[in-house]
Amino acid sequence: MAEFVLVAGAWLGAWAWDAVAPELRAAGHGVHPVTLSGLAERRGVPAGQQTHVRDIVDEIERRDLRDVVLVGHSYSGIPAGQAAERIGDRLRRVVFLDSNVPHDGESFVSVWPPFGERVRAAITANDGFWPPLTAEDYAGQGLTDEQIQRIVADSTPHPGATLTEPATLARPLGELPATYVKCLLDGDEPTPDVAALLKSDRWRLVEMDTGHWPMFSQPSELARILLDAADA
Numbered sequence: 214m215a216e217f218v219l220v221a222g223a224w225l226g227a228w229a230w231d232a233v234a235p236e237l238r239a240a241g242h243g244v245h246p247v248t249l250s251g252l253a254e255r256r257g258v259p260a261g262q263q264t265h266v267r268d269i270v271d272e273i274e275r276r277d278l279r280d281v282v283l284v285g286h287s288y289s290g291i292p293a294g295q296a297a298e299r300i301g302d303r304l305r306r307v308v309f310l311d312s313n314v315p316h317d318g319e320s321f322v323s324v325w326p327p328f329g330e331r332v333r334a335a336i337t338a339n340d341g342f343w344p345p346l347t348a349e350d351y352a353g354q355g356l357t358d359e360q361i362q363r364i365v366a367d368s369t370p371h372p373g374a375t376l377t378e379p380a381t382l383a384r385p386l387g388e389l390p391a392t393y394v395k396c397l398l399d400g401d402e403p404t405p406d407v408a409a410l411l412k413s414d415r416w417r418l419v420e421m422d423t424g425h426w427p428m429f430s431q432p433s434e435l436a437r438i439l440l441d442a443a444d445a
Contacts, residue, residue, distance in 0.1 A: 220247045293307060306443065310396075320376060320377050341372070341374070
């Protein structure tokens with residue numbers, strides 16, 4: 214039995230996994246969706262980048278989880294990648310779900326300067342938070358109108374410090390047992406930094422023919438991929 218620890222990306226909370234978690238549990242595994250500090254029901258809790266790393270590590274250690282399959286979606290690949298390193302032999306595999314990956318000494322906004330500068334400007338203009346996307350931003354991502362409405366309604370502003378503070382890694386990320394899930398409606402190829410990591414014999418690439426939020430658009434297919442990753 215694996216223990217799945219599920220961490221959704223910016224603006225989202227544990228609720229984002231509502232359609233995926235039951236399928237993993239039905240297969241006999243433990244499932245632990247995490248809401249990071251400052252988001253969803255934890256809105257108002259101060260958070261920086263390392264706060265989010267601790268949120269994940271604390272969840273795993275508090276529950277004394279072993280054989281952990283740690284899933285980080287989108288932004289949350291950055292804290293999940295750091296947490297995967299820190300939990301040592303508790304980790305079975307880390308899954309980066311169409312996500313960013315951490316770079317030692319770099320932040321979410323520093324790795325891709327043009328996009329990062331737009332995010333930084335949005336944080337400055339919104340009292341230290343990255344505002345959620347609008348319904349129009351989700352077009353072309355394989356989502357129904359109802360799915361988009363739910364995401365927009367339940368999203369919360371994302372704490373800006375988590376995006377501007379640097380990641381800290383003690384060893385190369387390519388040494389971790391990892392699966393990278395690329396969602397093809399969000400781009401045909403992994404980013405160059407991910408492509409470099411995929412050269413490691415410990416990393417595997419899986420593609421999904423859907424958009425950037427597969428926990429909503431294709432939850433059953435995503436659950437199947439996560440179950441396969443647990444057995445990799």
